[in-house]
Amino acid sequence: MTRDYSAFLPPRFKIGGSQHLSWPLETLGWQTHFAQQIDVDALARTPPVRVVAVHRNGLHVLGDGIDEMIPPVPDATVGDWVLLDREHLRSSRVLERKSLIKRRAPGTDRQVQLIAANIDTMFIVSSCNQDFNIARLERYVALAFEADIMPVIVLTKADLISDTQTYVEAASAISDRVTVVTLDARGGEPAAKLAEWCRPGQTVAFLGSSGVGKSTLTNALAGNQSIETQPIRDDDAKGRHTTTRRQLHRVPGGCLVLDTPGMRELQLTDAAAGIDDLFADLHALAVQCRFKDCQHASEPDCAVLAAMERGEIDAARLGRWRKLKAEEAFNSASLAERRTRDKALGKMVRQVKKIKDQKGMGQ
Numbered sequence: 001m002t003r004d005y006s007a008f009l010p011p012r013f014k015i016g017g018s019q020h021l022s023w024p025l026e027t028l029g030w031q032t033h034f035a036q037q038i039d040v041d042a043l044a045r046t047p048p049v050r051v052v053a054v055h056r057n058g059l060h061v062l063g064d065g066i067d068e069m070i071p072p073v074p075d076a077t078v079g080d081w082v083l084l085d086r087e088h089l090r091s092s093r094v095l096e097r098k099s100l101i102k103r104r105a106p107g108t109d110r111q112v113q114l115i116a117a118n119i120d121t122m123f124i125v126s127s128c129n130q131d132f133n134i135a136r137l138e139r140y141v142a143l144a145f146e147a148d149i150m151p152v153i154v155l156t157k158a159d160l161i162s163d164t165q166t167y168v169e170a171a172s173a174i175s176d177r178v179t180v181v182t183l184d185a186r187g188g189e190p191a192a193k194l195a196e197w198c199r200p201g202q203t204v205a206f207l208g209s210s211g212v213g214k215s216t217l218t219n220a221l222a223g224n225q226s227i228e229t230q231p232i233r234d235d236d237a238k239g240r241h242t243t244t245r246r247q248l249h250r251v252p253g254g255c256l257v258l259d260t261p262g263m264r265e266l267q268l269t270d271a272a273a274g275i276d277d278l279f280a281d282l283h284a285l286a287v288q289c290r291f292k293d294c295q296h297a298s299e300p301d302c303a304v305l306a307a308m309e310r311g312e313i314d315a316a317r318l319g320r321w322r323k324l325k326a327e328e329a330f331n332s333a334s335l336a337e338r339r340t341r342d343k344a345l346g347k348m349v350r351q352v353k354k355i356k357d358q359k360g361m362g363q
Contacts, residue, residue: 024064025050029118029203029256034081037095046083046092052248054078060247077114078246079203079258099147101205104267104331112269116205116246116258121150121197125208125217127157128167128182134174135320138278139266140207141174142324146274151178152197154206156213158182175278185213190220191253200254207260218259222251268324269331279321282313296322 028050038048049063058069059076063084073082073092081095097117105113124140126132137153144151153171158164164182171180183189197204198221206214249257268275276283282304286294290301296318299305307313 026201027250027254028062029079029120029201030081031098031201033098034095038083042083046085048081048095049084050248051076051078051080051082053245055245075114077117078248079117079119081118099149101143101147101149101207102269103143103263104269115207115260118203119147119149119205119258120202121152121204122147123152123154123194123197123204123206123217125154125156125206125212125214126171127212128155128161128164129157131209131212132167132170134170136209136266137171138174138320139268139324141178142268142271142274142278143266144274145177145277146268146271150197151175152194153178153180154194154217155180155182156185156217159184177277185216185220187220190217191223194221195253198251198253198255198257202254203248203256203258205258205260207263209263210261215259218249218251218257221253221255221257222249267331268328271328272325272332275321275324275328279317279324282318282321285313 025048030048030050034048038046047063047066049061049066051059052062053060054077055069058071059073059082060069061067061082061084066084070084070092071089073090073094076082076094077100080097083093083095085092099119100117101115101119101122102112103115105111122140122144124137124144126137132155141151141153153174155164155167155171168180168182172178181193183193191198194204194217206217208214246258246260249259251257285303285307286296288303289296289299291299294302294304296302296304304313304318308315308318
């Protein structure tokens with residue numbers, strides 16, 4: 001059982017009528033959720049630091065008076081809070097996360113790739129051009145729902161077309177739990193229109209394809225051009241990879257912003273609950289089907305197909321739901337099988353080592 005040690009933390013104080021944070025960790029997103037996991041003695045012995053960037057050779061961490069690179073910590077990703085163990089840096093403990101964004105890594109090795117941890121709001125960025133894709137947006141929304149993160153769809157390049165209503169209506173139809181914002185990623189619109197989610201101590205992330213304006217949005221919130229940007233290709237509106245690593249940026253106003261490389265592939269895994277939340281109406285119908293393992297294709301007494309025949313369900317949306325469900329189930333099963341094999345291999349290695357050690361002692 002965890003105890004709440006937040007009462008020991010320095011309080012907030014006010015200056016000139018506005019509230020400021022008296023402890024630097026709070027400006028990095030430190031919250032009661034993390035304070036409950038550590039006692040006062042451990043705070044001094046293993047100070048909390050936040051991973052703000054992941055490099056090939058280590059982690060860039062920030063804390064109260066700490067700004068340095070440390071060796072890689074197993075399973076740590078950008079946004080994580082780590083208890084810095086100076087004597088055993090690689091054994092520094094990763095605190096329990098509030099949220100975790102992950103996907104099945106590209107390729108055939110069946111690995112899980114951790115994208116970011118402890119994100120409060122996920123800005124799902126798409127352009128009002130050829131990049132706009134409902135199926136892709138649904139994947140990101142399901143990812144956010146699974147991680148219990150607030151999703152907000154941000155439609156950029158709104159200044160380049162005469163009518164954005166078609167894009168707004170299509171994006172809004174994805175879920176009534178998702179806010180849709182249109183803006184010009186340059187200038188003052190991002191700071192004004194995204195202010196509701198970019199409060200002091202909050203951590204937000206921009207996710208989407210290359211070229212949709214994620215880095216431009218981060219620059220707009222930061223009030224400078226510190227992150228390099230590139231134009232999209234004219235022929236297909238595809239972007240070029242500008243951001244090469246996931247990194248948190250502190251911006252004026254106290255918000256932390258995660259800029260991420262564009263993801264060409266977003267394979268969902270361990271996201272069944274997120275998909276059910278996104279397609280809540282279809283999930284509710286599915287439990288009424290005659291067969292528990294109904295695939296909603298041609299089975300008798302299928303409540304989903306019956307609803308489609310009555311014109312209550314869009315066939316294209318049903319197809320996207322079935323595809324996501326099948327993909328998620330396959331990826332989750334594949335990764336579970338890999339974990340089982342890795343666990344069995346590790347057990348075998350330990351047994352062989354134990355036998356060798358026993359033989360060595362007997363000589």
